Amino acid sequence: MTARAAISAIARLTWWRLAHGRGIWLAVAVAMLPIPFAIALRGHASYALRSFEIQQVVLVVLPAILIGMALAGELDDGSITYVWSRPLARWTLIAGKLVAVAPCAIGLVILSWLVTTWLGASGLPTLASIGALGAGALAATAIATALAVSSPRYGTVLALVYMLCDGVIGQIPAQLQRLSIAHDVSELAGLRGSSPLIGALSLAAILAIAIAIAIRRIGTHEA
Amino acid sequence: MNAEPLVVANCSKWYGHVLGVSDITWRISGGIVGVLGANGAGKTTLMKLMTGLIQPSRGSIDVFGTSPFRQPEVRARIGYAPDHDRTWDEMTVRELVTRLAELAGVDRRRAGAAASAAIELVGLADARDRTVRVLSKGMRQRTKLATAIAHDPDLIVLDEPLTGVDPVARIDLVERIRELAKRGKAICISSHVLYEIEALTDRVAVLDRGRLVADGVVSSIRRQLPQQPYRVRVVCDRPRDLAAALVASTAIASVAIDREAVVADTYEVDRCYTAVAEAVRACDLVVTGMSTLGSDLGALLTALTRGPRE
Numbered sequence: 001m002t003a004r005a006a007i008s009a010i011a012r013l014t015w016w017r018l019a020h021g022r023g024i025w026l027a028v029a030v031a032m033l034p035i036p037f038a039i040a041l042r043g044h045a046s047y048a049l050r051s052f053e054i055q056q057v058v059l060v061v062l063p064a065i066l067i068g069m070a071l072a073g074e075l076d077d078g079s080i081t082y083v084w085s086r087p088l089a090r091w092t093l094i095a096g097k098l099v100a101v102a103p104c105a106i107g108l109v110i111l112s113w114l115v116t117t118w119l120g121a122s123g124l125p126t127l128a129s130i131g132a133l134g135a136g137a138l139a140a141t142a143i144a145t146a147l148a149v150s151s152p153r154y155g156t157v158l159a160l161v162y163m164l165c166d167g168v169i170g171q172i173p174a175q176l177q178r179l180s181i182a183h184d185v186s187e188l189a190g191l192r193g194s195s196p197l198i199g200a201l202s203l204a205a206i207l208a209i210a211i212a213i214a215i216r217r218i219g220t221h222e223a
Numbered sequence: 224m225n226a227e228p229l230v231v232a233n234c235s236k237w238y239g240h241v242l243g244v245s246d247i248t249w250r251i252s253g254g255i256v257g258v259l260g261a262n263g264a265g266k267t268t269l270m271k272l273m274t275g276l277i278q279p280s281r282g283s284i285d286v287f288g289t290s291p292f293r294q295p296e297v298r299a300r301i302g303y304a305p306d307h308d309r310t311w312d313e314m315t316v317r318e319l320v321t322r323l324a325e326l327a328g329v330d331r332r333r334a335g336a337a338a339s340a341a342i343e344l345v346g347l348a349d350a351r352d353r354t355v356r357v358l359s360k361g362m363r364q365r366t367k368l369a370t371a372i373a374h375d376p377d378l379i380v381l382d383e384p385l386t387g388v389d390p391v392a393r394i395d396l397v398e399r400i401r402e403l404a405k406r407g408k409a410i411c412i413s414s415h416v417l418y419e420i421e422a423l424t425d426r427v428a429v430l431d432r433g434r435l436v437a438d439g440v441v442s443s444i445r446r447q448l449p450q451q452p453y454r455v456r457v458v459c460d461r462p463r464d465l466a467a468a469l470v471a472s473t474a475i476a477s478v479a480i481d482r483e484a485v486v487a488d489t490y491e492v493d494r495c496y497t498a499v500a501e502a503v504r505a506c507d508l509v510v511t512g513m514s515t516l517g518s519d520l521g522a523l524l525t526a527l528t529r530g531p532r533e
Contacts, residue, residue: 001299001328009325017321020313078309082370085274085303087295087324222277 060163065196068156075152086193132189226288234282243268257420260430302371327374361392418492458512468502
């Protein structure tokens with residue numbers, strides 16, 4: 001079985017399970033959380049900035065929920081034995097899950113952002129903000145994946161805790177703040193006054209490190 | 224590749240400080256082979272090693288000449304049904320078997336047909352569109368068997384496939400497994416109940432506390448047992464009717480009623496189970512549980528290990 005076929009089969013299986021599970025509705029509900037804030041803040045002078053900050057909460061929480069359903073649950077409850085006993089290289093599981101979950105996370109985050117800005121009557125969001133949120137959702141999905149593989153039972157909780165700490169890390173006035181997805185997303189969206197390129201590079205580094213950890217951990221995982 | 228289906232050489236597995244299996248050397252050349260042992264003896268660990276789910280702490284395990292943990296390609300030739308029931312319950316039987324056939328390397332366009340053939344073979348054709356969540360224990364066991372064979376593997380590893388299955392379904396499932404062996408598959412099947420294995424094969428390996436304590440033909444191992452009957456306990460809705468039907472059978476040495484269950488002693492387990500199945504059919508009984516009181520295996524293990532069980 002080729003790696004491409006394996007990734008495709010895992011991704012299709014994951015999509016099927018996401019589409020037929022109840023968890024996807026929880027993810028949609030989280031994606032829609034900013035709507036009440038958008039309505040409440042409508043017409044406010046700092047609406048765009050405030051709504052983007054709220055959007056970052058969705059950005060970090062939503063991937064943790066999706067990966068929890070798609071990966072951590074299978075690793076924890078033992079149903080992964082059906083996958084492991086198939087002729088698949090371990091890394092293809094990570095690739096397949098990311099191929100399936102990342103577009104869902106990115107799509108829901110961007111959809112949420114479009115709805116929020118539309119409700120706020122502030123016009124369409126900038127392409128930079130859409131791209132930044134999409135890149136952030138991808139990085140957050142990779143981190144959630146690494147945590148799910150490292151600790152399947154507590155992966156979702158750890159991911160949520162990590163993501164909630166992310167905002168705090170982003171406020172640290174030092175280079176450490178580059179570890180924060182929220183900070184890097186703001187930078188990439190051009191809201192920090194610094195070069196968007198630095199935000200993009202920081203997100204790419206977070207993404208690469210998280211995927212490397214996930215692949216390394218899955219290689220030694222025993223069902 | 225003409226290498227033997229399974230070669231285990233000085234294989235040990237620890238989970239931290241807990242011993243899974245210890246220094247096992249064993250091989251399977253073909254046919255049906257039973258792996259016997261009490262709960263915690265190491266059967267599941269051995270089967271996980273065989274299917275590449277875990278890797279040995281020491282020694283080696285080769286399936287068709289290749290390590291199943293390091294070389295995933297060889298797992299296309301392995302079919303595995305785990306002992307647990309945790310699967311993707313929201314799927315129908317057909318969806319589950321099809322998806323797992325695809326993951327085993329069956330072409331997407333052929334996976335549906337392969338799954339249907341496997342479902343047919345295990346006798347689940349009528350339930351193919353039911354979700355796994357609503358299936359009975361016996362049907363779940365058949366579903367697991369279908370997932371193990373849909374990709375036409377050469378080595379089939381079945382971990383406790385008869386556990387919790389009622390007598391009628393048990394006889395049918397045994398026939399299905401025999402049918403697979405006739406098709407040239409090497410089958411390794413585990414159980415903690417000797418008669419289940421005896422119904423399928425005369426070749427067994429006996430595990431005790433992680434060690435391989437016997438490997439060979441059942442009859443020669445059984446001769447080490449003191450002559451004592453098997454005791455079978457059947458829980459059903461009308462135990463008196465079942466007891467009355469069983470009394471007439473020459474396969475049963477004695478019958479007693481224990482609350483809602485019938486306890487039968489027998490020296491001929493195969494015939495006893497046939498008698499129970501016939502009685503259940505004839506009296507139209509609802510069987511809710513069945514177990515073999517494990518003194519036979521305990522005695523066997525005591526004899527083999529020359530020491531009392533912990």
